[in-house]
Amino acid sequence: MSSLLPKPKYSNYEPPKWGIYHQRTSSSSSILVPSLQSSTTIIDNTNAPKNTIQKLHLNDDGSINYNATLATVNADPHQRVQATYDDTVSLKARFPRLKHSFPRYDLATCPDDTLKQCVIDTQRTIDAILKQKLGHTAVDNDTATLSSGTNEILVSTYREDPLLPPKFRLRKNRHSGSPSVPAPILKKTSEANITKEDRDKWRIPAAISNWKNNQGFTISIDKRMQAAHGGEGSSSAEDVNFTKFSQVSMALQQAETEAREELNQKRDLMKQLEEKKQRERELQLKALAEESRTRSKRHYNGDNTKYHKRRHH
Amino acid sequence: MMIKKLAGHRKDLLPPTDELSEATYKSVRLDYLTRLPSSQGSSGDIDTATSLVADVNIDEDADEVANINTDMIPSSNDIQWELQRVMASAHDGWVRSVAMDPVTNDWFVTGGSDAAIKVWDLTTLKLKAVISGHILGVRSLAVSPRYPYLFSGSEDKTVRCWDLERTHAPEGCQIRDYHGHVGGIYTMSLHPELDLLFTGGRDQVIRVWDIRSRTEVMTLLGHSSDITSIESQIGDPQIISSSMDSTIRLWDLRKQSTLLTLTHHTKSIRLMKLHPKEATMCSGDSNGNFKQWLSSPGGELLSEFTSTNELSRIINSVSINPNNVLFAGFDDGTLEFYNYVSGKLIQRTKSIPSPGSRDSAIYDSTFDMSGSRLITCEGDKSIKIWKEVE
Numbered sequence: 170m171s172s173l174l175p176k177p178k179y180s181n182y183e184p185p186k187w188g189i190y191h192q193r194t195s196s197s198s199s200i201l202v203p204s205l206q207s208s209t210t211i212i213d214n215t216n217a218p219k220n221t222i223q224k225l226h227l228n229d230d231g232s233i234n235y236n237a238t239l240a241t242v243n244a245d246p247h248q249r250v251q252a253t254y255d256d257t258v259s260l261k262a263r264f265p266r267l268k269h270s271f272p273r274y275d276l277a278t279c280p281d282d283t284l285k286q287c288v289i290d291t292q293r294t295i296d297a298i299l300k301q302k303l304g305h306t307a308v309d310n311d312t313a314t315l316s317s318g319t320n321e322i323l324v325s326t327y328r329e330d331p332l333l334p335p336k337f338r339l340r341k342n343r344h345s346g347s348p349s350v351p352a353p354i355l356k357k358t359s360e361a362n363i364t365k366e367d368r369d370k371w372r373i374p375a376a377i378s379n380w381k382n383n384q385g386f387t388i389s390i391d392k393r394m395q396a397a398h399g400g401e402g403s404s405s406a407e408d409v410n411f412t413k414f415s416q417v418s419m420a421l422q423q424a425e426t427e428a429r430e431e432l433n434q435k436r437d438l439m440k441q442l443e444e445k446k447q448r449e450r451e452l453q454l455k456a457l458a459e460e461s462r463t464r465s466k467r468h469y470n471g472d473n474t475k476y477h478k479r480r481h482h
Numbered sequence: 483m484m485i486k487k488l489a490g491h492r493k494d495l496l497p498p499t500d501e502l503s504e505a506t507y508k509s510v511r512l513d514y515l516t517r518l519p520s521s522q523g524s525s526g527d528i529d530t531a532t533s534l535v536a537d538v539n540i541d542e543d544a545d546e547v548a549n550i551n552t553d554m555i556p557s558s559n560d561i562q563w564e565l566q567r568v569m570a571s572a573h574d575g576w577v578r579s580v581a582m583d584p585v586t587n588d589w590f591v592t593g594g595s596d597a598a599i600k601v602w603d604l605t606t607l608k609l610k611a612v613i614s615g616h617i618l619g620v621r622s623l624a625v626s627p628r629y630p631y632l633f634s635g636s637e638d639k640t641v642r643c644w645d646l647e648r649t650h651a652p653e654g655c656q657i658r659d660y661h662g663h664v665g666g667i668y669t670m671s672l673h674p675e676l677d678l679l680f681t682g683g684r685d686q687v688i689r690v691w692d693i694r695s696r697t698e699v700m701t702l703l704g705h706s707s708d709i710t711s712i713e714s715q716i717g718d719p720q721i722i723s724s725s726m727d728s729t730i731r732l733w734d735l736r737k738q739s740t741l742l743t744l745t746h747h748t749k750s751i752r753l754m755k756l757h758p759k760e761a762t763m764c765s766g767d768s769n770g771n772f773k774q775w776l777s778s779p780g781g782e783l784l785s786e787f788t789s790t791n792e793l794s795r796i797i798n799s800v801s802i803n804p805n806n807v808l809f810a811g812f813d814d815g816t817l818e819f820y821n822y823v824s825g826k827l828i829q830r831t832k833s834i835p836s837p838g839s840r841d842s843a844i845y846d847s848t849f850d851m852s853g854s855r856l857i858t859c860e861g862d863k864s865i866k867i868w869k870e871v872e
Contacts, residue, residue, distance in 0.1 A: 249742050249780055261785040269823040271776060273761040275716060284717050288675045291720065294736050298699050299692055335661040342664045344687045344703050352743035
């Protein structure tokens with residue numbers, strides 16, 4: 170790993186050059202080799218200690234290509250990696266006279282048998298995995314006989330309705346994270362710092378409701394206005410007409426006190442009426458009681474022998 | 483070494499003096515990047531490349547060299563598009579996904595947030611069938627070109643297979659389900675040759691299903707956020723996926739591993755689509771950036787351009803026409819049509835939301851197989867059909 174570190178800034182140390190120098194000539198008669206990843210040289214770092222990187226990618230001038238080397242640490246060393254500045258420039262920008270012709274081949278039109286081979290290989294891979302996962306092929310899955318001596322045991326698999334809903338509910342994602350080294354990131358960073366306007370644009374105001382205020386906080390008028398308009402549009406203090414607002418609130422307050430007074434008066438009147446009625450009823454009851462008392466006295470005086478007799482016998 | 487060998491090969495193939503400019507010369511060489519469908523290692527790779535280059539006829543005339551295959555691709559320059567028909571309240575919720583019948587081009591299916599899948603006739607725009615069974619919104623649909631099957635993935639974490647020949651059967655037409663996802667399914671793709679289904683979504687992995695046995699054959703790990711689109715092709719890379727972690731991954735299906743990670747995008751990619759005829763693809767991120775790539779194992783960046791739409795930068799949907807029209811649908815309902823080759827903006831319109839909804843985000847879109855109609859699925863519960871202006 171230490172050999173992969175770049176050369177210190179002001180040192181005379183020259184990093185070891187691996188491989189061969191490839192000279193590029195710009196004359197049109199020479200052959201230009203495409204700058205594909207596969208064309209860079211890969212060498213074995215076999216005599217290195219165990220925990221160091223085993224495959225080193227080299228640039229054309231023989232120095233180590235750190236991007237490609239690090240990007241393929243855990244992977245196949247021949248894996249393509251886009252790690253250079255050239256990869257960030259589009260082909261049409263690099264080659265302005267590039268004609269747009271990239272035909273897609275299918276099995277019938279492909280000039281060689283690479284597509285066919287690819288399909289066959291994939292089918293073979295899939296078949297191998299399926300065989301491993303399903304255990305048996307479909308034919309001998311149904312019944313299998315085990316014969317041991319005289320006894321013969323018939324083992325048959327339980328047939329299931331393929332349309333039954335799944336028995337197990339999957340809840341947790343067991344597959345997260347990448348198994349490979351993260352790829353080199355080829356994107357422009359935003360060079361401009363975020364301005365205050367940008368930050369304000371992203372600021373989300375706290376939610377205010379005109380209906381619920383459980384904690385009983387005082388909410389300023391502009392916030393109430395904003396909430397009344399569905400949280401849209403900014404309403405500053407200037408937008409609120411304070412004189413009118415105070416007039417409205419005064420009027421509301423006055424109306425409220427008037428209403429309360431009226432209510433009080435009505436309640437007093439009702440109370441008085443009630444008391445009067447009560448008094449009348451009491452008088453009536455008193456009179457009734459008086460009358461009944463006098464009547465009973467008369468009755469007692471008139472014929473009381475029977476009563477006496479019953480009492481003494 | 484290898485390079486020297488290659489140089490030696492090339493010297494024999496080319497005439498000793500050529501007056502091609504370096505750029506054209508390089509573009510000729512680029513052809514073999516796309517003509518190389520599979521690559522196993524490194525050295526064998528280069529050998530096949532040189533053998534392929536041998537049959538490219540290099541002439542004195544530079545234009546002819548580059549025009550080898552251009553006659554295959556018709557170019558429709560700057561044709562404007564107009565709204566043909568609005569299917570208002572086609573679903574009882576957002577219309578989240580659409581898939582065209584690849585064989586007859588007669589009908590299309592849409593899936594909505596109301597958990598229903600609806601089959602529509604393309605010409606009459608009449609409802610042919612309603613397929614119910616999902617519990618949550620249907621986010622992805624795929625119609626098999628070889629079987630009468632429809633595959634659907636939903637936010638309720640289920641992938642289901644429907645038999646389209648029995649859509650009116652009283653017992654329902656679901657014939658299979660693929661159990662294993664632990665998050666909503668946002669996208670799916672069918673392998674063009676093999677019986678494989680690729681699904682991905684909220685749980686950050688791509689699952690490869692054997693369609694017949696319902697077995698999860700492989701689990702492809704690597705993305706660190708939701709997977710937003712999966713595309714599949716015959717040669718390597720057989721699967722290409724884009725993710726909310728703003729990367730695109732090219733996968734080697736045989737080794738079950740990532741072939742290449744493309745980290746050029748700065749924001750999450752909501753959609754990536756393969757060109758129906760070319761070996762290229764286009765991805766759009768949430769910052770209004772489009773990037774075109776070669777869908778070869780090298781994954782070279784072909785070109786990039788940015789939308790100038792000021793209102794919304796979030797590209798929700800991308801569709802590519804066989805006639806090289808690139809459609810982009812934005813989150814605020816803006817539609818943009820680009821020339822796929824030059825990246826030039828042809829037209830920008832805004833979809834008018836149906837009465838009752840404020841905005842109509844374009845959630846999914848597809849061209850029909852001929853490329854003359856565009857179907858957009860919108861947030862105002864409507865499906866809109868667009869056609870070229872005559």
